[in-house]
Amino acid sequence: MLAINGICKNWARVIMCYGLSEAQLNVINDNLPTSGCEVMSVDCFTDIIAMPQMVAIVVWDIMSEIDRGSFEDFFTDIAPFLETVIVIGQPDVNKELSKQILVYDTFDALAENLKYKLLGAYKKTKKSENFSSTLANALIILKAIKTxxxxxxxxxxxxxxxxxxxxxxxxxxxxxxxxxxxxxxxxxxxxxxxxxxxxxxxxxxxxxxxxxxx
CATH class of the missing domain: 1.10.10.10 (Winged helix-like DNA-binding domain superfamily/Winged helix DNA-binding domain)
Structure with a gap:
């Protein structure tokens, strides 16, 4: 769980956005895969890197050169990553990272597939959560039997x-x-x-x- 402003959030349900308008955020809210998911708009790009999320949606054109470099370095270092990363625009990133992210020329192009992309991201993190829980319980039981x-x-x-x-x-x-x-x-x-x-x-x-x- 992630605490933000005193509120505990489940990172696996957060859709973090950078550079989107209020209208675009409303479109994302209308396409949430479950009621437990939440859209969070950040003013500082480094929040995308600093905080975990289920989905990260960023607008490439409004990012500074420093932010673009940080984006490429960070996600290249942690690849393959669990979160779904969506970039709106034409990101100039290395070939390997380009295979890991989803790119759309415009928000309207993303909106046409948004519901399915968010649902896919939710299923992926849910599967990871289930496996992590299974693994943890199995190892606890094994340790108990050993000790x-x-x-x-x-x-x-x-x-x-x-x-x-x-x-x-x-x-x-x-x-x-x-x-x-x-x-x-x-x-x-x-x-x-x-x-x-x-x-x-x-x-x-x-x-x-x-x-x-x-």
Whole structure:
């Protein structure tokens, strides 16, 4: 969550705009994919870089040379990026970055496809949110089993505030990814075999990659 002027905002629902008129902002508001999305107009281009967002829409012609350089440097450095970046005008950027951004000659040209572009951006960030949540829960469960052998499904469910069935699905995901986890019928709990230790970041990253590739 992102706090702006004391108000907590979900960055994955913010459409940040630079250089658009009030009428154009209204068009974007009329095409929001969900009621939870919000349009934010900024007066300073650096806000686009400083704050995360679901979609960034900028007008190239009103950007200064410094801002244009910052735009190219920043988004080139973080590519591939999750947010959808839309540029109105004719941006003079490197070839690789030009493949990552959406370019429209005019706002009217964007408006014709705006609803679908915003919906696509929303789905992309929603998918990322779901995966991040799944990954986090799976790793928490794996760490719990590693540090507390014979922990029960009920204990894991209560600790993560989820159903026991969900815990079992996460454990199955870990097992499919290659983690050795078994249910000990004697102790009636889960036990993990050799693998990464709780503080082994390298091995943990390998587990993350395995889950990503499922």
């Amino acid at each position: 507390k052998p014979y922990v029960t499904t009920q204990q894991l469910a209560e600790g993560l505030e989820m159903s026991q069935r969900s815990v079992q699905r996460y454990i199955e995901t870990l097992r499919v990814s290659g983690e050795w986890i078994e249910y000990d019928t004697t102790h009636k709990g889960w036990v993990a075999g050799p693998g990464w230790e709780p503080d082994d970041d390298v091995a943990m990253n390998k587990t993350i990659e395995k889950i990503k590739n499922l």
